[in-house]
Every structure is written in C-alpha cells, then in structure tokens.
Amino acid sequence: MPAPDRPDLFPGALELMVLQTLRLGPLHGYALTQTIKRTSDGLVHVEEGSLYPALQRMLKAGWLAAEWGMSARNREVRIYRLTPAGRKQLEKKLSSFERLLAGIIKIVRPVQS
Amino acid sequence: MSWFRWFHRENDERQLRKEVEAHLAERVDDLREGGLSDAEARRQARREFGNAVLHLEDSRQVWHWRWLDDMRRDVRYSASTLARRPGFSAVAILTVALATGVSTALFSVIDAAILRPLPFPRPEEIVGASIETRREGFEDRPLHPSPSPSDMRRWRNAGVFSALAAWNSRGEGVLEGPVPERARVRDVSEEYFQLHGVVPRLGRDFTAADTIAGAPAVMILSHAYWQARLGADPDVVGRTIRYDGTPTQVVGVLPAGVHPDVTVWRPMRVDPARADNRGSSGTVFGRLRPGLHREDAERLLSSITPVGDARSPTGEAQRLGARVRLASVQDETVATYSTTVGILAAAVSLIVLIACVNLAGLLLARGATRHPELAIRVSLGAGRLRLIRQLLIESLVICLAGCAAGVLLAGLSLDGLLAILPMRLPASAVPSLSPGVLSAAVGLALTTGLVVGLVPAVRLSRVDLARPPASRSGLSLSRRAGQALIAGEVAMAVVLVLAAGLMIRSFSRLTSVDLGFDPDAVIAFNVLPLEREPSPQRRYYSELLDAIRALPGVGAAGAVDYFALSGTFAGTVASADGRTVAMSRRQILPGYLEAMGVRTRQGRFPVPADGGRVAVLNESAAKALFPNGALGQQFTMGGPFSVVGVVADFTHGGPSGRRSAEAYVPFDPAAVIGMTAGMTVVVRPARWTASLGDMLRQTAEGIGPRVLVDPVRPGREWFGDRVATPRHRTVLLGLLGALGLSLTLVGIFSVTAFAVARRTQEIGVRMAFGARPGAAVWHVVRDAIVPVGLGLAAGLAVAFFATRVIASFLFETTPTDPVTFVTGAVMLLAAALLAAWLPARRAARIDPVVALRAE
Numbered sequence: 001m002p003a004p005d006r007p008d009l010f011p012g013a014l015e016l017m018v019l020q021t022l023r024l025g026p027l028h029g030y031a032l033t034q035t036i037k038r039t040s041d042g043l044v045h046v047e048e049g050s051l052y053p054a055l056q057r058m059l060k061a062g063w064l065a066a067e068w069g070m071s072a073r074n075r076e077v078r079i080y081r082l083t084p085a086g087r088k089q090l091e092k093k094l095s096s097f098e099r100l101l102a103g104i105i106k107i108v109r110p111v112q113s
Numbered sequence: 114m115s116w117f118r119w120f121h122r123e124n125d126e127r128q129l130r131k132e133v134e135a136h137l138a139e140r141v142d143d144l145r146e147g148g149l150s151d152a153e154a155r156r157q158a159r160r161e162f163g164n165a166v167l168h169l170e171d172s173r174q175v176w177h178w179r180w181l182d183d184m185r186r187d188v189r190y191s192a193s194t195l196a197r198r199p200g201f202s203a204v205a206i207l208t209v210a211l212a213t214g215v216s217t218a219l220f221s222v223i224d225a226a227i228l229r230p231l232p233f234p235r236p237e238e239i240v241g242a243s244i245e246t247r248r249e250g251f252e253d254r255p256l257h258p259s260p261s262p263s264d265m266r267r268w269r270n271a272g273v274f275s276a277l278a279a280w281n282s283r284g285e286g287v288l289e290g291p292v293p294e295r296a297r298v299r300d301v302s303e304e305y306f307q308l309h310g311v312v313p314r315l316g317r318d319f320t321a322a323d324t325i326a327g328a329p330a331v332m333i334l335s336h337a338y339w340q341a342r343l344g345a346d347p348d349v350v351g352r353t354i355r356y357d358g359t360p361t362q363v364v365g366v367l368p369a370g371v372h373p374d375v376t377v378w379r380p381m382r383v384d385p386a387r388a389d390n391r392g393s394s395g396t397v398f399g400r401l402r403p404g405l406h407r408e409d410a411e412r413l414l415s416s417i418t419p420v421g422d423a424r425s426p427t428g429e430a431q432r433l434g435a436r437v438r439l440a441s442v443q444d445e446t447v448a449t450y451s452t453t454v455g456i457l458a459a460a461v462s463l464i465v466l467i468a469c470v471n472l473a474g475l476l477l478a479r480g481a482t483r484h485p486e487l488a489i490r491v492s493l494g495a496g497r498l499r500l501i502r503q504l505l506i507e508s509l510v511i512c513l514a515g516c517a518a519g520v521l522l523a524g525l526s527l528d529g530l531l532a533i534l535p536m537r538l539p540a541s542a543v544p545s546l547s548p549g550v551l552s553a554a555v556g557l558a559l560t561t562g563l564v565v566g567l568v569p570a571v572r573l574s575r576v577d578l579a580r581p582p583a584s585r586s587g588l589s590l591s592r593r594a595g596q597a598l599i600a601g602e603v604a605m606a607v608v609l610v611l612a613a614g615l616m617i618r619s620f621s622r623l624t625s626v627d628l629g630f631d632p633d634a635v636i637a638f639n640v641l642p643l644e645r646e647p648s649p650q651r652r653y654y655s656e657l658l659d660a661i662r663a664l665p666g667v668g669a670a671g672a673v674d675y676f677a678l679s680g681t682f683a684g685t686v687a688s689a690d691g692r693t694v695a696m697s698r699r700q701i702l703p704g705y706l707e708a709m710g711v712r713t714r715q716g717r718f719p720v721p722a723d724g725g726r727v728a729v730l731n732e733s734a735a736k737a738l739f740p741n742g743a744l745g746q747q748f749t750m751g752g753p754f755s756v757v758g759v760v761a762d763f764t765h766g767g768p769s770g771r772r773s774a775e776a777y778v779p780f781d782p783a784a785v786i787g788m789t790a791g792m793t794v795v796v797r798p799a800r801w802t803a804s805l806g807d808m809l810r811q812t813a814e815g816i817g818p819r820v821l822v823d824p825v826r827p828g829r830e831w832f833g834d835r836v837a838t839p840r841h842r843t844v845l846l847g848l849l850g851a852l853g854l855s856l857t858l859v860g861i862f863s864v865t866a867f868a869v870a871r872r873t874q875e876i877g878v879r880m881a882f883g884a885r886p887g888a889a890v891w892h893v894v895r896d897a898i899v900p901v902g903l904g905l906a907a908g909l910a911v912a913f914f915a916t917r918v919i920a921s922f923l924f925e926t927t928p929t930d931p932v933t934f935v936t937g938a939v940m941l942l943a944a945a946l947l948a949a950w951l952p953a954r955r956a957a958r959i960d961p962v963v964a965l966r967a968e
Contacts, residue, residue: 029132030139048136048162073142077135078128
C-alpha cells in the first residue's frame with residue numbers, strides 16, 4: 001500500500017500542532033484543520049489522510065479524549081480535547097521541539113547571511 | 114487491545130465513517146459559502162480529502178487488529194457480494210452442497226464400514242481361527258473344517274489367546290414373551306462375550322457348565338428386547354420364557370448396542386461324545402494376547418493341532434497335515450465392503466471433481482463482470498495480495514455455505530441413502546454424521562474453497578488499470594479455458610452416466626428373466642402355528658387351505674416350506690437305480706404347484722388323497738435320476754417316494770438363482786429340515802380384490818389359537834427382495850450418474866451463458882455485417898460442442914476401461930455393452946446441446962446497435 005505523502009516537517013510535528021491547537025479548546029477534526037491553516041496564515045496545510053490516523057493514535061495513547069457533540073453548523077461531529085496526559089506530552093514535545101528548532105536555525109542561518 | 118475492544122470495532126468503524134462524512138460536509142458548506150456550486154463544492158471536498166478508503170484503513174490500523182478485522186470485513190463483504198448476485202450464488206452454493214452432501218454421506222459409510230466396523234475394544238486383536246487340511250491327491254483343494262471343541266480346548270491351553278470363542282447363527286425362532294414373535298438367535302460358547310469385551314448389564318455371562326449337553330436351557334436377551342417387550346424389568350433374570358417351544362430361563366441381559374440384530378443368545382452345546390468332531394462348531398474367534406504376532410501364533414497352534422479328527426474315515430485318502438490359519442476379523446470385515454465402497458468413492462470423487470470444475474468456471478465467469486469493482490479497489494490502494502485474499506474468502510464463503518447446506522442435505526437423506534446401500538453393514542456399525550464425519554466434510558469444503566478459488570483469484574487479481582475494462586479477454590475465463598472446463602466435465606460425466614447406464618441395463622435384463630412362473634400372479638405369506646407337534650400342524654394347514662379356497666376371488670391355493678421366491682432351500686440327496694443326485698427338497702401342501710402356475714410335463718399334481726409317499730420331480734431331477742422316464746418310478750430321499758408327475762423347471766431364489774433338480778413331496782412336519790419360518794401359503798387369485806390380503810390374514814389368524822402370521826405380500830414384492838441388492842446398486846449409481854450429469858449440464862450452461870455475455874460485442878459486429886440470428890446462436894453453440902465432443906471421446910475411452918470395476922455387479926451385460934455406450938453417448942450429447950443452446954439463444958436477441966454502443 002503506498003504511504004501517503006505526509007506533510008510533516010519532522011516526525012511528531014503533526015501531533016505537536018494538534019496538541020498545541022487543542023490546548024486552546026476542544027475542536028472537531030475539520031475545525032482542527034481550519035484552525036491550523038488559519039493560525040499558520042495558510043502556510044501549513046494538514047492533510048486529512050494524516051490527521052485522522054494521528055488523532056486515532058493519540059486517542060489510543062490517551063493524550064486526547066473524544067466525544068460526540070454539535071458543530072457550529074449544528075452537525076454531529078466528534079470533538080477532541082486534550083487530556084492531562086496530553087498536556088504533559090505537549091510540554092515535553094514543545095521543549096524538545098524548541099531545542100531542535102534552535103539547532104536548525106544555528107545550522108541554517110550562516111548560509112543565509 | 115482487548116477482545117472487548119475488538120467486539121466494539123464495528124462501532125469504532127461506524128464512528129470513524131461518520132466523522133469523515135461530517136468532515137466532508139463541513140468542508141462542502143465552507144466551499145459553498147465561498148461561492149462554489151453545490152456539485153463543485155462536493156467534488157473539491159472529496160479531492161482535498163483524498164483517498165477516503167485508505168484513510169479509514171490507516172486510522173483503523175492504529176488499533177492493530179487489522180488482520181482479523183480485514184478478515185471479518187472480507188467475510189461480510191463477500192456475503193453481501195453473494196447476496197447481490199443471487200443467481201450465481203445459488204448455483205455455486207448448490208453445486209458445492211450437492212458435492213458435499215454425497216461426500217458426507219459417503220464419509221459416514223466409510224466411517225462406519227471401514228474405520229470402525231467392529232465396535233469392540235482393540236478389534237485388531239480379534240482373529241478368526243480355521244484349520245486347513247489337504248488330502249493326498251487333492252492338494253489343490255484344501256478343506257477348512259471348523260475346529261472341534263477339543264481343538265479349542267488345546268488352543269486355549271496354548272496360551273496364545275486371552276479369549277477364544279465360537280458362535281453359530283441359528284436363524285430365527287419364536288420367542289413367546291408378552292407377544293409371540295420371531296427372534297434372531299445366536300448360539301455362543303463361553304468366553305464369547307468376554308472376547309468382545311462385553312459384560313452383561315444384568316445377570317451373568319455363560320459359563321462352561323452352560324455349554325454341556327443336557328444342562329438347563331438358559332438364554333441372555335438383547336437390551337432392545339428387554340426394553341421394548343419386558344418394560345426394562347430389573348427382575349427379569351430368573352424368569353422363564355418359551356423359546357421355540359422350550360421353556361428357557363433368562364440368565365442375563367446385554368448392554369445396548371451389542372449385535373442389535375440378535376435378540377436371543379443361547380449357550381452353544383457340546384456333546385462330550387462328539388467333542389473331537391470337526392465341522393460343527395460354527396465360527397471360531399480368538400483374541401490374541403497383546404504383542405503376539407499372528408504368524409507366530411499360527412505356527413504354535415499348527416504344531417499342537419492333530420491332522421485328522423475322530424471321524425476321519427479310515428478308507429479316506431491320507432490327510433497331509435493341518436495348518437491353523439488366523440485371519441484378522443477386522444480386515445476380513447472391511448474386505449467385504451471394499452469393492453462397493455471403492456466404487457462409491459470413485460463415483461463420488463468424480464462428482465466432487467465435476468463440482469470443483471463447475472465452481473472454478475463459475476468463479477472465473479463471474480470475475481469478468483467484476484472487473485470494474487476490482488479496478489476500483491486497486492485504484493483505492495488495495496494491494497494484489499489483498500485482492501487475492503478477498504477473492505479466496507469469497508470462494509471459501511461459498512464453499513462453507515455449500516458445506517452447511519450439503520451436511521443438512523446429507524442429514525436429511527442419510528436414512529434414505531442407507532436404505533439403498535448395496536451392502537449389509539454389521540448391525541452395530543450404523544453410519545451417522547459423527548464429529549469425525551462432519552470435520553471431514555468441513556475439511557473438504559475448505560480445501561475445495563482454497564484450491565478451486567486460488568486459480569481464479571490469482572487470475573482475477575491481475576487487474577491492469579491501464580487497460581480499459583472492455584478488453585477483458587484473458588483476464589478471467591478465456592474461450593479456451595471455458596472449453597477445457599467443459600471437456601473435462603463431460604469426460605467425467607460420461608464415466609458416471611455409462612456406469613449408471615450399465616447398471617440400469619443389467620437390472621432390466623435381470624428383472625425380465627423368465628422364471629418359469631409369473632410373480633405378479635401370486636400373493637404369499639408365512640404362517641407359523643406355535644404348536645410344534647406334527648398333528649396339530651398338519652390339521653392347521655389343511656383347514657387353512659380349505660378356508661382360503663372358499664374365499665371369494667381365490668383361484669388356487671397351496672403351501673410350501675421353502676417358497677420359490679424366498680431365496681432359501683433345503684439341500685439333500687436323492688438316489689435311485691444306483692444314481693445319487695443333489696436335490697433340493699420342497700415340502701408342499703396340495704395346490705402349491707397349481708397356484709404357482711407350473712406347467713405339467715407328465716403325470717399329475719399331487720392331491721390330498723395321495724398320502725405321504727408320492728413326489729413330483731422337475732425335469733432336471735427327472736432327467737438326472739431316471740434318464741429313461743421317471744413316471745411311476747421309485748427313489749429314496751430320507752424315505753421312499755414314487756413319482757406321480759414331472760413338471761417344467763422353474764427358477765428358484767429369484768432371477769439370478771439356478772434351475773436345478775427339485776423334488777416336491779407332501780408336507781411332513783416330522784421331517785422338516787431346519788425350518789423356523791413356518792410354511793409359506795401361496796394364493797393365485799382368480800381376480801384381484803383390495804380386501805383379499807386382509808381376508809387371508811384374518812382367515813389364517815382365525816383358524817388356530819396360537820399362530821404367527823407375517824404380512825401378506827404380492828409376489829412382486831417377494832421378487833423385489835431377491836433383487837434388492839442389484840436394485841440398490843442401480844438406484845444408487847443411477848442417482849450419482851444423474852447428479853454428475855446435472856452438474857455438468859449446469860457447467861455447460863453457465864460457461865456458455867458467460868461466453869455469450871463476453872462476446873456480445875463480437876456477435877453484435879457479426880450481426881451488423883449481416884449474420885442471421887440463427888448463425889449467431891450456432892456460432893456460440895459450436896464453441897460448446899467441440900469440447901463436448903472431445904470430452905465425450907475421452908470419457909468413452911476412459912469408461913471403456915473403467916467400467917470393468919463394476920463387471921462383477923452386471924447381469925448378462927458386458928462392461929463395454931455397445932448399446933449402453935451408444936445410448937449414453939447420444940443422450941449426453943443431446944443434453945449437452947440443450948444446455949448450450951438454451952443460453953446461446955440469447956445471442957440471437959443481441960441488438961447490434963446496443964452491443965456496439967456499449968464499447
């Protein structure tokens with residue numbers, strides 16, 4: 001089966017974005033993609049093909065919880081929220097991400113200047 | 114992941130689906146608000162979402178139960194695919210059901226007859242013991258006298274057997290329990306039950322004391338009789354019941370299931386004065402001690418067994434030593450069924466093969482119509498293995514559904530099939546759908562599903578997306594492959610049909626044999642007065658015949674001890690003028706020969722006034738005893754007789770019986786030979802009335818106070834008993850032949866129907882260029898006829914050699930009987946043409962315009 005072309009910059013980026021976005025409040029899947037798109041000024045586009053498997057993974061890991069609710073358009077949707085375990089995971093991921101980012105910037109900047 | 118979770122998978126999947134749908138709907142709403150039309154919005158949302166099916170699978174894969182899950186989904190998917198094509202599914206499942214049904218029935222017979230024919234512990238230890246001796250000058254004709262009681266005593270002391278026993282079947286006698294009735298009896302020595310590992314349920318086993326001549330009469334009763342007639346009375350031991358006129362004490366009751374056909378077990382009696390005599394002990398069985406080899410035991414026993422017995426006449430040629438032979442009872446029992454079971458197995462295997470070919474053809478043919486569906490699955494990312502698995506699961510689902518239906522079919526028809534089983538199984542080996550048989554049936558279905566499904570699955574999974582679905586040739590059932598399937602099926606069907614045809618022809622020859630009398634012209638029934646003294650018997654029968662002759666509609670009436678259609682006779686010898694002739698003696702009451710419609714050659718029939726010393730001979734007997742004319746001559750047969758008449762020969766024992774020397778002498782109850790069934794009253798009605806049977810029965814019961822009257826049956830039924838085994842063979846092989854033929858016709862039909870569907874466009878082109886509809890039909894039929902012809906030729910060639918295996922079952926019919934071969938071939942060809950023509954007619958209705966537009 002061909003692996004879908006993932007937009008992740010690095011492994012875990014999608015999870016990081018989802019966790020970070022959900023920290024602001026529970027969202028359903030479609031709203032998640034739209035929020036990420038809006039927040040990144042359209043630079044990051046989350047593919048649904050990666051999003052839903054990722055959501056399932058995180059549900060299974062216990063970082064997220066999900067329940068059925070109503071969307072703004074009054075449609076039945078599954079709404080995901082962060083669990084305490086997810087919050088802890090987010091902190092961990094964020095700090096390692098920041099370290100990684102700092103490293104990358106150090107490597108990339110000299111070439112640019 | 115827990116099982117609990119897995120059971121909730123369906124729920125998860127539905128949730129995921131719902132979630133994705135909501136996602137799409139939200140997106141569509143957004144896009145519409147952005148100014149797209151409804152349709153455009155929908156299309157874009159789908160495009161953005163990408164491969165929805167794959168996402169679902171990816172999301173689900175997270176839960177690790179993918180494999181089991183896919184399996185479950187495949188099974189469900191297969192079931193719904195099959196439900197959507199009820200015609201195809203019905204034919205496929207029915208094909209498997211019929212094949213499984215006959216094989217399951219066969220398995221149950223093999224299970225009973227071959228695998229566990231002897232329901233005793235360690236049956237392999239039980240051997241039949243016999244003595245083989247030869248006489249000087251006759252070395253090529255060994256004698257096999259049954260061992261004498263002294264031989265048995267010596268063998269017991271030799272220590273090779275853990276038990277040694279003898280038994281004799283004594284036919285039937287009258288057991289006068291609550292209701293007098295016939296009961297099968299077996300006389301057995303001590304250790305008989307011990308040898309078979311049977312312990313009486315009530316009372317005791319026989320002991321050596323019971324077997325001494327003059328010991329009190331005792332018996333052990335069967336479980337079935339004790340239950341049905343004695344109300345399972347726990348105090349039955351010690352009771353006395355008359356058996357064949359002798360008050361006999363019940364000393365025991367057997368557990369259920371031991372030789373269920375035998376009701377009365379008596380101790381075999383040994384006269385000490387005749388203990389050395391060989392030839393009267395019946396059958397001798399021993400149970401070898403564990404670990405002892407048969408050959409070693411034979412050598413040891415031979416060394417201690419004397420050459421001759423006390424009776425060996427001094428004048429007789431020198432005996433050349435005695436060898437003791439031990440033969441595995443199990444092997445010998447199985448050997449008696451092996452031919453019939455082998456033939457049945459061969460026929461059933463052919464049917465299973467035909468069914469497999471059918472199924473493969475159906476799967477391939479249907480596959481072509483599924484190309485679009487399979488292509489979509491591939492474009493959605495389904496791998497080839499995934500497709501093969503899906504297709505295999507479909508054929509497995511078909512086979513298991515067919516298996517379930519087939520087992521049901523076998524369960525429903527097993528009793529009927531056993532009734533026409535052309536062999537006698539031991540009464541204790543009852544074929545049934547045991548767990549072993551059922552697992553064999555399921556195993557067969559699974560194997561069939563995998564093996565038959567594999568080739569179509571591999572072929573069909575070779576989906577080439579680049580190729581337009583219209584060019585399907587080569588993908589599924591090619592023209593060649595279809596023709597090969599037809600040829601193979603026809604070849605196998607020919608063998609089955611010809612075997613059935615030969616049996617039918619043989620049976621019709623058997624039943625049209627001229628017996629010398631007309632079985633349809635008589636009715637007959639057995640009557641047995643319980644009073645065994647000669648004079649009341651004589652009185653009873655003569656009164657009975659007088660009363661019967663007085664009934665309206667009776668032409669002639671008489672009675673005989675061994676009825677011509679009973680299959681039994683009393684063999685003796687007759688001598689006159691220094692000649693001795695083997696003779697079958699039949700005691701008659703005047704009127705029997707008239708009732709049978711026998712032609713007189715010389716003299717007259719006996720009359721009541723003749724007294725006891727007159728005889729009528731048949732022509733064979735007259736010629737053998739008195740070459741110069743028999744009438745008025747004297748001969749000796751247990752006593753002196755004078756010949757008053759000679760009658761034409763007629764066949765005894767049914768159509769396959771022999772015409773041999775027969776003497777008809779007046780009924781003499783004192784000189785009866787081994788008769789336990791009573792006399793058979795034979796009536797020739799002047800005209801048939803429905804109530805005649807009832808009247809005869811009432812008359813027979815009304816005369817004597819205590820009498821057993823068997824059902825009154827027309828001569829045709831008695832005749833039917835004599836040809837029961839060949840009839841069963843014929844019906845069974847006929848059924849199997851019909852089954853094989855029908856499956857083959859279904860195969861030809863479906864392959865041709867598929868060919869028409871596949872070649873719609875080609876035929877459309879031909880018709881567009883002016884071909885007539887008739888030519889189009891012929892074009893299709895011709896494609897089927899060529900392989901039918903090839904299959905027919907191959908089948909005839911195989912049958913030419915294969916039908917030899919049923920040669921021993923054929924009556925005056927050679928296994929390559931030309932009439933049968935030609936008739937069978939023509940019939941099969943005609944049926945095959947019809948099966949091809951029916952679907953081919955559709956070709957004539959093809960509209961060229963529609964057909965071409967479909968491209």
